[in-house]
Structure formats: C-alpha cells, structure tokens
Amino acid sequence: MGTYELSELIEWDKRIRDKVAEFGLDCFPQEFEICDHNQMLGYMAYAGMPSHYPHWSYGKAYEKLKTLYDHGVSGLPYEMVINSNPALAYLMRDNTLSLQILTIAHVYAHNDFFKNNFTFRTTRPEFVLGAMKSHGQRVRSYIESPSIGIDRVEQVLDAAHALSLQCRRNLAVRKLSEEEQRQRKLEDAQPREDPFARVHKRQHSDTPDLRKVPLEPEEDLLLFIRDHNPFLEEWERDLLTIVHEEAQYFIPQIETKIMNEGWATFWHKRILESLNLPQDLHLEFLVRHNQVVRPIAGSLNPYHIGWKIWEDIYRRYEQPEPEEEEHLESGIRSGMEKIFSVRAADRDASFLRRHLTERLVRELNLFEYRVRGGDWVVTEVADAEGWRQIKETLIRSVGMNTVPVIKVEDADFGHHRTLLLVHEHDGRDLHLEYAEKTLAYVYQLWGRDVALQTMVNGKKVLLQFTDRGFTTRQLAR
Amino acid sequence: MVVPESIFRPFSPSDAERSDRAAGDRLRHRQKVRQCIRDNIADIVAEEAIIGKDGNRIIKVPIRGIKEYRFIYGENVPGVGQGDGEMEPGQVLRHGEGEAPGQPDRAGDRPGVDYYETDVTLDELVEIMFEDLELPDLERRKLRELPAQRVLRHKGYRRAGLRVRLDKRRTVKSKVRRRLASQRSAALVSGERFPFHENDLTYRHMVPDLKEESNAVVFCMMDTSGSMDTMKKYLARSFFFLLYQFVRAKYRNVELVFIAHHTEAREVSEEEFFHKGESGGTFISSAYQKALEIIQERYHPSLWNIYAFHCSDGDNFDADNATALKLAEELCQVANLFGYGEIKPLGSRYYESSMLQLFRRIAAENFHTVLIERKEDVWPSFKAFLARDRVRE
Numbered sequence: 063m064g065t066y067e068l069s070e071l072i073e074w075d076k077r078i079r080d081k082v083a084e085f086g087l088d089c090f091p092q093e094f095e096i097c098d099h100n101q102m103l104g105y106m107a108y109a110g111m112p113s114h115y116p117h118w119s120y121g122k123a124y125e126k127l128k129t130l131y132d133h134g135v136s137g138l139p140y141e142m143v144i145n146s147n148p149a150l151a152y153l154m155r156d157n158t159l160s161l162q163i164l165t166i167a168h169v170y171a172h173n174d175f176f177k178n179n180f181t182f183r184t185t186r187p188e189f190v191l192g193a194m195k196s197h198g199q200r201v202r203s204y205i206e207s208p209s210i211g212i213d214r215v216e217q218v219l220d221a222a223h224a225l226s227l228q229c230r231r232n233l234a235v236r237k238l239s240e241e242e243q244r245q246r247k248l249e250d251a252q253p254r255e256d257p258f259a260r261v262h263k264r265q266h267s268d269t270p271d272l273r274k275v276p277l278e279p280e281e282d283l284l285l286f287i288r289d290h291n292p293f294l295e296e297w298e299r300d301l302l303t304i305v306h307e308e309a310q311y312f313i314p315q316i317e318t319k320i321m322n323e324g325w326a327t328f329w330h331k332r333i334l335e336s337l338n339l340p341q342d343l344h345l346e347f348l349v350r351h352n353q354v355v356r357p358i359a360g361s362l363n364p365y366h367i368g369w370k371i372w373e374d375i376y377r378r379y380e381q382p383e384p385e386e387e388e389h390l391e392s393g394i395r396s397g398m399e400k401i402f403s404v405r406a407a408d409r410d411a412s413f414l415r416r417h418l419t420e421r422l423v424r425e426l427n428l429f430e431y432r433v434r435g436g437d438w439v440v441t442e443v444a445d446a447e448g449w450r451q452i453k454e455t456l457i458r459s460v461g462m463n464t465v466p467v468i469k470v471e472d473a474d475f476g477h478h479r480t481l482l483l484v485h486e487h488d489g490r491d492l493h494l495e496y497a498e499k500t501l502a503y504v505y506q507l508w509g510r511d512v513a514l515q516t517m518v519n520g521k522k523v524l525l526q527f528t529d530r531g532f533t534t535r536q537l538a539r
Numbered sequence: 540m541v542v543p544e545s546i547f548r549p550f551s552p553s554d555a556e557r558s559d560r561a562a563g564d565r566l567r568h569r570q571k572v573r574q575c576i577r578d579n580i581a582d583i584v585a586e587e588a589i590i591g592k593d594g595n596r597i598i599k600v601p602i603r604g605i606k607e608y609r610f611i612y613g614e615n616v617p618g619v620g621q622g623d624g625e626m627e628p629g630q631v632l633r634h635g636e637g638e639a640p641g642q643p644d645r646a647g648d649r650p651g652v653d654y655y656e657t658d659v660t661l662d663e664l665v666e667i668m669f670e671d672l673e674l675p676d677l678e679r680r681k682l683r684e685l686p687a688q689r690v691l692r693h694k695g696y697r698r699a700g701l702r703v704r705l706d707k708r709r710t711v712k713s714k715v716r717r718r719l720a721s722q723r724s725a726a727l728v729s730g731e732r733f734p735f736h737e738n739d740l741t742y743r744h745m746v747p748d749l750k751e752e753s754n755a756v757v758f759c760m761m762d763t764s765g766s767m768d769t770m771k772k773y774l775a776r777s778f779f780f781l782l783y784q785f786v787r788a789k790y791r792n793v794e795l796v797f798i799a800h801h802t803e804a805r806e807v808s809e810e811e812f813f814h815k816g817e818s819g820g821t822f823i824s825s826a827y828q829k830a831l832e833i834i835q836e837r838y839h840p841s842l843w844n845i846y847a848f849h850c851s852d853g854d855n856f857d858a859d860n861a862t863a864l865k866l867a868e869e870l871c872q873v874a875n876l877f878g879y880g881e882i883k884p885l886g887s888r889y890y891e892s893s894m895l896q897l898f899r900r901i902a903a904e905n906f907h908t909v910l911i912e913r914k915e916d917v918w919p920s921f922k923a924f925l926a927r928d929r930v931r932e
Contacts, residue, residue: 083542092542121561366621428622438633442628491612
C-alpha cells in the first residue's frame with residue numbers, strides 16, 4: 063500500500079463514520095476490500111460482482127477497459143460499490159491517503175442511497191451476492207454438461223443479453239398476475255354504474271376477448287418468451303430467467319446514475335470539510351474533488367450535474383431567492399430535510415424534471431445537439447427559449463428513457479403464432495441495423511416468425527423476421 | 540443514528556495473482572475475434588498493408604460482427620452536452636461520421652463505432668490463414684529432411700548434475716522416504732531438524748538428440764517487362780507473400796530467391812524485385828532456365844523442398860513458347876510445387892496473348908496455373924494452388 067498503513071485507513075474510517083452518523087446518513091454495514099488495478103479491471107468488467115456467470119462479452123469489456131487504461135485514455139475509478147447488504151466496496155491500493163479518505167466518504171453516501179432510494183427496494187441486497195454466485199454455478203453447469211456445451215449456452219445468452227432491458231421499468235409498481243389482468247379486463251368492460259339506468263337506454267358492452275395472449279401488452283420480453291415458447295428446454299428457460307433477474311437488479315442503478323453520483327459527491331465534500339484534515343491532505347482533497355466534478359466539454363459529467371443540483375436544492379430551502387419562495391414545498395423546515403426526502407423519492411428523470419431549473423441549465427452550460435447530414439450541430443443553448451427543450455431532451459436521455467419501449471402485443475398474430483411486438487414510438491426512430499439484428503435474436507428465442515411494428519421517418523412500418531430472413535413492410539396509417 | 544463498524548480486508552497479493560477471473564471470457568472473446576478475421580480473410584489478405592514479412596509486426600485488422608445488438612435509438616435522436624457557455628445554435632460540434640462527443644456510459648447506449656480494429660501479429664494472422672486453408676494433414680506430410688540441430692532430450696535421472704536441472708519433487712520425496720525409514724529404526728525426536736542429504740538430490744539427465752530439420756526454398760519469378768504495371772506487380776506480390784508465409788510456417792529454414800526477367804533473367808534482391816521496373820519484351824524461358832541453374836548450384840532437390848512460382852501477364856514472344864514449355868516441365872520434376880500465375884487485371888485480357896492455353900499441356904500433377912484478375916482473386920487462387928502441393932518421395 064502507498065505511503066500509509068491500513069491502520070491509518072481504519073482510523074480515518076472511524077472518524078468518517080462518526081460524521082456519517084452525525085449527518086444522519088443511513089447505511090448498510092460496510093465492507094472494504096483493498097485491490098490492485100488488475101483486480102479493479104476485473105471487477106469493472108463484471109459490474110463489480112465477486113462472482114458472476116461467464117460470457118465472452120465480459121472478456122470484451124475487460125479488453126476494452128484495459129486498452130483504454132493502458133493507453134492512458136481513461137483512468138480507473140477510485141472505488142466501486144456494490145448494492146448489497148452488507149455493502150461491498152473496492153478501494154484501489156495505489157490511491158493516496160487523501161484520495162482514500164475522500165473515497166471512503168463517497169462510498170458511505172452511495173451506500174445510504176442504495177439503502178434508501180425507492181427504486182432499489184426491489185433489488186433484495188441481502189441476497190444479491192448469493193444469487194450471482196448461484197447464477198454463475200448454474201451457467202457453468204450448463205456449459206460443462208456434455209449434452210449442452212458452451213456454444214449452445216452462448217447462443218441463448220447472446221440473444222437474452224440483447225433483450226434484457228426490454229422489461230418493466232418501474233419496479234415499484236406491482237405487476238398484475240394473469241388472473242388480476244383478466245379481472246380488470248372484465249371490470250373495464252362492464253358499463254359504468256348509472257343511477258338512472260331505468261330511464262336511460264341500456265348501455266352497450268362488449269365481452270372482452272379473454273383468450274388473447276397476452277391480455278395486456280407485456281413488457282417483460284424474456285419472461286414472456288420463457289413462459290410462452292413450449293419448445294424451450296429447461297436450461298434455456300433458466301438462462302432467460304437469470305439474464306432477466308440480473309437486468310432487474312441493475313435497472314435502479316441505470317435509473318439513478320446522476321442522482322446517485324451527485325449525492326455521493328455532495329456528501330464526500332461535506333464530510334471531508336468537517337473532518338479538519340491536515341493541510342496537505344486537505345489541499346489534495348480539493349484538487350481531487352475538482353477533478354471529479356470537472357465538466358467535460360461536449361459531454362455530460364453525472365458527478366458534476368448531480369452535485370450541482372443537490373447543492374441547489376439545499377440552497378433553495380436554506381436561502382431562497384425571493385422569486386423562488388413561492389415554489390418551495392410547504393412544511394419543509396430545512397435544506398437537509400428536503401434533500402433526504404428527494405433522495406428517497408426520485409429517480410433521474412423525476413429528479414431532473416422537478417429540480418433542474420432555468421438557472422441551473424444556464425449555470426451548467428447545457429446545450430442540445432442533433433445529427434444533421436453526418437455533422438453534430440448545436441440546436442439549442444441555455445437561454446430563455448431553449449432551456450425547456452434542453453431539459454426535455456436531457457430527461458429523455460437518462461436512465462431507462464434511452465431504451466425504446468417495446469411490448470409484446472400478440473403471440474398469435476395473424477393466427478400464425480407470429481410474435482407481434484409494438485414499439486411505442488415517441489418521436490425517436492429505432493436504429494434499423496440494430497433492430498434487424500436484435501429481431502433475429504427474438505426470432506431465435508421465439509422459434510417462429512416475429513414482427514415489430516414501429517415508425518420510420520413518420521411512416522408506420524412492420525419489421526419482420528421469418529425463416530426467409532429480414533423484411534420490412536410499410537403499413538397503412 | 541449509529542453506523543456499524545466497517546470491515547477492512549487488506550490487499551492480498553496472492554489473491555491478486557490468482558484472480559485473473561476474466562481470463563476465460565477473454566479467451567472466448569479472442570476466439571470470436573479470430574473467427575471474425577477468418578471470415579474476412581480474403582479482404583484482409585487483399586490489403587496492401589500486411590504484405591511484408593516481419594513476423595512480429597503488428598497489423599491492425601478491422602473487425603466487424605462482434606457487436607452486442609440491442610434495440611436502440613437511431614440518428615434522429617437529439618442529445619445534451621455541457622459546453623463552455625459560448626455555444627451558438629447552428630454551431631457544428633464535429634464533422635462527419637462519428638460517435639457523439641464523448642457520451643457518458645449508459646445502458647441502452649447509442650451505437651458507438653463498433654467497427655474497431657484489433658491488433659494481431661503477422662504470425663497470428665498467418666496461423667489463422669492456414670487454419671482457413673483447411674489442410675489438416677499438412678503437418679504430417681513427409682518432408683525432405685536432413686538431420687541437424689542438436690536438441691536436448693530428457694532421459695532418466697542422475698545423482699549428480701547441474702543445479703538448474705535439480706528435480707525438486709523427486710528430491711523432496713527422497714528425503715521424506717529417508718525420514719520415514721529412520722523414524723522406524725531410531726526413535727527420532729519430533730521437531731528435530733532433518734536436513735537434506737547429498738543422496739536425496741536428484742537431477743534430470745539430458746541427452747543430445749538429433750532432430751530432423753527441413754529446408755525449403757521459394758523461387759519467386761516475375762516478369763518485369765514493360766507490360767507489367769504497378770497493379771499487376773502488386774497482385775504478384777500478394778501472391779508471393781502468401782507463398783512465403785505458407786512455406787515459412789511449414790519448414791524451419793526457408794530461403795527466398797527472386798528472379799526478375801524480361802528477355803533475360805537475373806537474380807535480384809527483394810527490393811529490386813518489387814520496385815524496379817524494366818522494359819522490353821518477354822522470354823519466359825529465361826526465368827525458368829535461371830531457376831534451374833540456381834537449383835543445380837545451391838539447392839539440390841534431395842536436400843531442399845522447392846517451391847517455385849512465376850507471375851507474368853502472359854505476353855510472351857511466340858518463338859519462346861516451346862522452350863518455356865519444356866523448361867517448365869523440367870522444373871516440375873525438381874520442385875514440390877510449381878505454379879504459374881497469369882495476372883490480367885479486368886479489361887486487359889482480350890487484347891493480350893495468354894500462356895494459360897499453352898501450359899495446359901503440362902501433365903505434371905504439381906503444376907498449377909491461376910488467373911488473377913483482381914485482388915479478391917488472390918486468396919482463392921492461392922488456396923487452389925496449395926491443394927496441388929505434393930511431397931516427393
């Protein structure tokens with residue numbers, strides 16, 4: 063280890079924990095593991111999981127990270143925290159003492175966020191390490207099984223990975239069971255209660271088609287295929303389940319990147335400022351902190367944006383400008399009270415929608431760009447007209463809003479057992495080459511023809527993948 | 540609120556060494572990259588950049604096909620970035636195709652330019668090329684060998700020897716055995732030191748061995764008459780490159796002979812061979828004559844595997860044809876493989892005479908003619924050519 067002993071770290075950790083408690087952060091028990099840069103690369107390639115099932119894409123991720131690191135294009139993160147209970151964090155042994163102190167404080171804030179933000183409620187952090195391990199063992203057992211082997215396992219995993227994010231996004235909303243969906247369908251079909259039923263003409267009601275599969279458009283693509291393709295073998299079903307479960311575990315992290323990094327940055331700054339660091343450590347901390355929150359020209363630094371918004375929310379509830387006062391939530395007595403409630407109740411999209419003000423858009427120098435004829439052109443800048451548009455665009459490019467919403471509409475389209483998917487088009491077209499290749503994966507898993515209804519350049523289009531390959535057909539409006 | 544005590548696990552160097560957990564997945568990814576290279580081998584071979592012969596040289600090979608596809612948004616989707624505060628609407632951030640200006644990592648990413656290049660060494664590439672050739676019995680074929688090269692072979696154990704050849708496992712075993720024996724005879728106080736004895740030391744014994752070494756020579760013959768332009772020479776060069784790599788992969792010791800000819804033939808250096816143009820007419824026979832002379836002098840067929848290849852545009856003087864045919868047949872007698880490649884870039888073939896007709900009369904099995912019209916032909920022709928390789932008894 064660098065120029066300090068483990069005992070010093072433990073000493074500093076104790077002081078940090080006192081501050082963490084004083085500020086009211088609410089954490090899982092924390093475990094730190096000191097690792098070198100090779101181990102860090104390994105952890106990064108597998109999203110931090112100490113055990114994970116094997117797949118070549120993680121090898122590719124590793125090679126990419128290593129190449130970037132070796133060529134000095136990108137450094138390694140100073141830490142990595144896993145949403146588990148107890149929370150597991152890796153610290154790079156080459157970090158200086160000042161950096162380790164900053165990192166430890168940062169880790170506790172992530173830990174608090176994992177424990178308290180509502181999106182993480184479904185992630186079952188007590189079991190995640192065991193679950194990952196069990197996934198790994200199962201996948202390995204299929205690979206080693208002489209009747210299955212790596213090639214077939216890989217085929218299924220390749221396809222499942224391609225579809226893993228086509229699933230329900232808001233996991234806090236409970237998924238209705240089939241029976242409940244049926245009930246709801248029936249109730250919806252009933253005519254509305256009418257106190258004057260005797261004088262009115264009898265209302266017309268249709269009997270709903272309860273044989274339709276799925277009853278309501280289904281977002282969990284992998285699970286739907288798992289449950290409705292009778293020709294899948296047991297191990298194939300299991301692989302789809304594994305990939306689906308893992309995606310579900312990671313979705314909250316995708317959904318709260320800006321909030322979570324901003325929250326950790328907000329707190330590491332506050333904690334370190336309250337620690338009375340010796341001057342040399344303090345100076346280095348300032349330099350490091352500024353590196354972390356440096357805006358990256360032409361891109362988005364979630365640490366910077368998140369941190370700025372958190373600081374601004376805090377300020378608004380401590381020293382509001384006169385014109386801001388009327389917009390403040392009533393009954394909130396302090397900035398601290400406000401930010402703790404926001405950290406529990408928002409995700410990136412709602413966080414930005416509620417708290418990214420015109421003033422912040424200007425301060426952060428946000429701008430919007432589009433591709434025109436192959437060039438990247440600035441289309442809106444942070445001014446009185448442009449800021450709303452920029453905010454809307456930003457909200458659409460965070461979290462799961464970057465993943466097109468595609469639902470299973472019909473498993474028996476045209477009475478040919480064709481799987482019909484419908485893309486809920488919101489003005490953004492699909493990337494067609496990617497759509498074609500991904501549809502091929504759907505076809506592979508479904509085992510019969512598949513079709514995807516979407517819009518291309520304002521026209522309704524049906525993309526199909528059949529035994530004769532990929533075709534597109536324009537649909538009447 | 541009380542924050543529970545945290546646990547610190549110190550760095551463990553032994554864990555760090557053992558924990559190359561990505562190794563298996565990297566290997567698998569690497570295999571996919573290789574598969575990709577193999578699928579595109581014809582394109583890659585046709586690229587001028589790889590033609591050269593330094594085995595350690597690193598080549599950039601463009602790879603497609605190991606993208607991880609998902610449903611993602613296409614190009615009509617706007618993005619947001621942070622600027623310096625001096626941005627103007629209409630300002631162009633960057634021109635042309637490319638990735639968004641440093642998009643942050645996020646799931647459901649835009650398609651990066653996943654058309655990336657990978658580094659392979661020339662040797663690796665050659666290995667992949669020959670996997671592609673699907674000639675599984677290549678190695679087992681009998682080569683013309685001559686005994687040479689002393690290598691050391693392991694043969695038994697000795698009580699005395701060089702320290703580097705100490706067999707630690709056997710030495711320790713012998714010590715353990717001795718200790719058990721002495722425990723049984725004399726009551727040994729436990730914990731007492733029981734050192735190694737001279738008799739415990741066991742050394743691996745090595746004996747010199749004879750290894751068969753095989754030699755090969757590649758004769759590159761090319762028409763450098765006025766009608767051979769740069770394009771034709773480039774195609775010829777691609778072919779020679781492949782031939783050289785193939786022979787090098789197969790034999791320990793490979794020599795190259797370059798013969799340039801117009802109406803007369805000369806042995807030249809590689810540099811001259813590919814870069815010096817000459818002018819004048821063409822006597823193909825002169826090159827074959829020269830090759831036969833050189834074989835006679837330096838590369839006796841009983842000691843050398845001879846590969847000869849001749850590239851020309853086929854524009855030979857009629858008067859020379861009979862001699863050329865005769866000498867070509869002679870060359871077939873001594874060579875493992877003799878080939879004639881006629882290079883006629885598309886469009887030129889109808890105006891010039893061809894040797895292909897004439898050479899059809901050669902009955903030897905190890906003779907092969909190819910017609911190369913464009914660079915995509917090089918690899919398939921080369922494969923066809925090698926199929927004729929025969930090993931003489």
